Amino acid sequence: MFSRAGYALKQAFSQIGRNKSMYFISVLAITAMMLILGLFFVAFVNVDMFAASINKDYNVIQVYLDDSNDDVDNEQIRQELEAIDGVNNTVFESKEAAMETLRERWGDNGYLLDNLKDNPLPDSFLVYVDDKEAADTAATESVEISGVNDVTYYQDTIDKLSKVTHFVEVGSLISMVFLIVVSVIIVANTIKLTVHNRSKEIGIMKYLGATDWFVRTPFLLGGIFVGLVSSAVATGLIYVVYSKVVDLIGADIVRMLSVNLVSTDYLVKNLLVMFIALGVGIGTCGSIISIRRFLAR
Amino acid sequence: MIIFDNVTKKYGNNVGLAEASVHINRGDFVFLVGPSGAGKTTFIRLILKEIEPDSGSISVAGKDITHLSRREVPGLRQKVGMVFQDFRLLDKKTVYENVAFAMEVVHRSKKDIKQRVPYVLDMVGIADKANRYPNELSAGEQQRVGIARAIVNQPRVLIADEPTGNLDPMTAMEIMNILEQINVRGTTILMVTHAKDIVDRMNKRVVAIEDGRIVRDEMGSSYGFTDDYDYVTSEEVDKYVF
Numbered sequence: 009m010f011s012r013a014g015y016a017l018k019q020a021f022s023q024i025g026r027n028k029s030m031y032f033i034s035v036l037a038i039t040a041m042m043l044i045l046g047l048f049f050v051a052f053v054n055v056d057m058f059a060a061s062i063n064k065d066y067n068v069i070q071v072y073l074d075d076s077n078d079d080v081d082n083e084q085i086r087q088e089l090e091a092i093d094g095v096n097n098t099v100f101e102s103k104e105a106a107m108e109t110l111r112e113r114w115g116d117n118g119y120l121l122d123n124l125k126d127n128p129l130p131d132s133f134l135v136y137v138d139d140k141e142a143a144d145t146a147a148t149e150s151v152e153i154s155g156v157n158d159v160t161y162y163q164d165t166i167d168k169l170s171k172v173t174h175f176v177e178v179g180s181l182i183s184m185v186f187l188i189v190v191s192v193i194i195v196a197n198t199i200k201l202t203v204h205n206r207s208k209e210i211g212i213m214k215y216l217g218a219t220d221w222f223v224r225t226p227f228l229l230g231g232i233f234v235g236l237v238s239s240a241v242a243t244g245l246i247y248v249v250y251s252k253v254v255d256l257i258g259a260d261i262v263r264m265l266s267v268n269l270v271s272t273d274y275l276v277k278n279l280l281v282m283f284i285a286l287g288v289g290i291g292t293c294g295s296i297i298s299i300r301r302f303l304a305r
Numbered sequence: 306m307i308i309f310d311n312v313t314k315k316y317g318n319n320v321g322l323a324e325a326s327v328h329i330n331r332g333d334f335v336f337l338v339g340p341s342g343a344g345k346t347t348f349i350r351l352i353l354k355e356i357e358p359d360s361g362s363i364s365v366a367g368k369d370i371t372h373l374s375r376r377e378v379p380g381l382r383q384k385v386g387m388v389f390q391d392f393r394l395l396d397k398k399t400v401y402e403n404v405a406f407a408m409e410v411v412h413r414s415k416k417d418i419k420q421r422v423p424y425v426l427d428m429v430g431i432a433d434k435a436n437r438y439p440n441e442l443s444a445g446e447q448q449r450v451g452i453a454r455a456i457v458n459q460p461r462v463l464i465a466d467e468p469t470g471n472l473d474p475m476t477a478m479e480i481m482n483i484l485e486q487i488n489v490r491g492t493t494i495l496m497v498t499h500a501k502d503i504v505d506r507m508n509k510r511v512v513a514i515e516d517g518r519i520v521r522d523e524m525g526s527s528y529g530f531t532d533d534y535d536y537v538t539s540e541e542v543d544k545y546v547f
Contacts, residue, residue: 012412212393215353216458217383218410220375 016222020229023202034198034234035241038290041187042242042283048180049279050250053270055176059169069135069147069161077155082131085155089135092149094142099134103127130157188290195234195294199227203302210302220303224296231295235287243280250275306331306462306493307352312361314347320517321347324361327512327519329495331461334488336504337497338528339514345497348514349464352495353385354378366461383411386455386492390467392447394439400426400450401435407454425453429483445476449483456487463487465496469503477503501528 024031071089073082082100089098101109106129111118135150137143143161151159203210213223251272307329314321322344329335337345350356351363354373362371366384373381394403401422408418426432429449431442439447448468455463465484469477481503488494498504504511504527511526512519521529 015409208393209395212395212406213410214379215382215387216407216410216454217379217381219379222410222412 012222016225016229019226020233023206023226024230024233026205027198027202030198030201031230031234034194035237037194038191038234038238038287039241039245041191042238042286043245044187045180045184045286046242046246046279046283048176048183049282050246050270050275052173052176052180053275053278055169055173057270059173067137067139067143069137069143069150069159071133071135071150071153071156072158072160073131073133074155074157075130077131081155082133085153086133088153089133089146089150092146094138095135095146096138097136099136101132101134103129103131106130106132188286191290192293192297195231195290196298198234199231199295199298202230203227203299207302223303224299227295227299228292231291231293232288233291234294235289235291236284237287239280239283239287243276243283246279247272247276306333306366307495308362308364309348309351310362310364312351312358312363314351314356314358314517320344321356322351322358322514323517325514325517325519326361327522329493331493332488332491334485334494334507334509335496336507336509336511336528337495337514338499338504338511339520343514344517345514346466347517349466349495349497352462352464353387354381383458384461386458386460386463388448388451388455388463388465388468390470392439392444392451392471394447394450394454396439399436399438400431400442400453403439403450404453404457407457411458413458421457422453425457428456428486429453443476444471445473445479448472448476448480452480452483452487456492460492462493462495465494465498467498467500468496469498469500474502481507504528 071085073085077085086098086100089095104127107121107127110129111121114121135146137146147159147161150156210223254269254272257269307327309325309327312325313323325344325348337348339345347356351358352365352370354370358371362369364370365381368381370381395406398406404422404425405418408421413421423432423435426435429452431446431449431453434442434446434450439450442450448471452465452468455465463484468484469480472480477500484494484496485507508525508527510524511521511529513521513529
């Protein structure tokens with residue numbers, strides 16, 4: 009069993025060695041395909057995560073209060089807010105608490121806020137609602153209440169992000185299918201050339217009683233090798249580029265804007281698994297297609 | 306060993322083989338003769354299961370191969386050795402590697418290969434050329450390698466497709482001697498040839514095909530065709546042979 013596998017591996021590497029340039033071109037082409045797919049993946053997971061993090065807050069509306077309000081005014085506003093259909097609960101957030109939250113979010117750069125003479129942040133109520141429809145109604149009605157300065161909620165952003173996510177998803181899928189087909193054709197042609205170079209040997213093998221799998225396995229391994237090398241190169245490149253991008257944007261800015269980027273480790277692990285599966289699949293399909301007709305002769 | 310029972314094979318409107326019935330026994334040495342396009346290649350391709358018969362049945366080494374599945378074909382071919390007119394050796398492998406290749410293909414162990422290959426090379430008289438490459442050998446030596454490769458897995462039947470076609474008469478006879486020795490050791494041999502002098506000299510069983518039909522099947526016979534391949538009756542054979 010092991011000697012058979014060893015023989016097939018030896019044959020596979022021998023034919024890769026004899027057709028180095030073709031295999032190299034295949035690796036380049038599939039790596040390029042994987043890089044494009046990787047870009048889509050990076051865009052998709054980041055947009056998706058951003059949408060998910062905002063979506064989590066769909067049931068919260070932030071109602072900002074006038075600075076001139078006193079406690080009585082604010083209590084009146086709370087009662088009016090809780091009287092709106094679909095409103096579950098309200099939580100008061102003082103301007104001091106809001107500043108503290110902002111300071112925490114800014115982390116090491118929080119000291120910058122110390123230079124402010126006055127706290128510019130207003131008092132606010134966090135209004136919790138049942139569902140997205142209730143959020144719409146509550147937002148419209150809250151802004152009409154006397155002593156309310158402004159209302160923010162994420163419904164619009166969520167809708168827009170959903171559209172973007174969907175677009176990236178469909179775009180990824182279409183390009184993935186197209187690029188996979190192109191890659192399979194590239195691998196199939198590379199293997200076909202190798203098969204052609206070894207046609208005499210394969211013909212003799214068949215006369216000598218070699219099974220189809222004996223003939224096929226080295227080509228299959230060659231295809232899988234192309235897929236694996238391409239996955240490793242593509243993942244490595246994306247790792248390097250993505251790390252640089254994260255460094256350039258800067259973790260602090262990311263934190264200040266409350267926008268999280270998917271971690272490099274998470275991205276690389278998932279990409280590697282995806283690319284290996286894709287590479288092995290493409291290599292296998294390409295080699296099976298290229299040798300099928302030959303074996304049928 | 307090889308039984309053709311009323312086998313017909315057509316290629317469109319052309320007849321490859323028509324109602325052919327032949328019974329080749331174990332240990333037979335049979336010449337398959339006939340003009341080009343007569344059906345000799347069809348006969349061999351049917352034995353090797355490269356093509357399917359339209360009707361009739363074929364048995365090889367005790368197994369009915371008429372409806373053999375694709376997966377069973379390698380097993381059949383391991384029982385049938387094949388020698389080609391153009392040798393079909395692998396240029397980048399040495400003599401030893403060319404012969405060992407036949408054993409690697411059927412998953413024989415390295416130990417078996419190390420024991421068997423030198424023995425077979427010695428048997429065909431090229432043990433001293435084991436490390437040479439095919440292009441360093443004469444045509445006769447290359448054919449010996451071809452024969453060694455064909456018999457190294459101890460096939461039950463050896464099919465030789467014009468094995469002397471590219472050789473001078475002296476070398477051709479050397480090759481025939483090797484084939485005869487192999488036959489003496491029990492391997493059935495079916496040899497396709499146009500070499501009238503060899504067939505006539507060997508005095509073996511001759512199966513003659515013309516237009517897809519078996520027109521003669523005689524023990525201790527002769528070639529039986531004139532140079533332009535007109536078929537002649539057995540009574541007329543004598544005047545061409547003697």
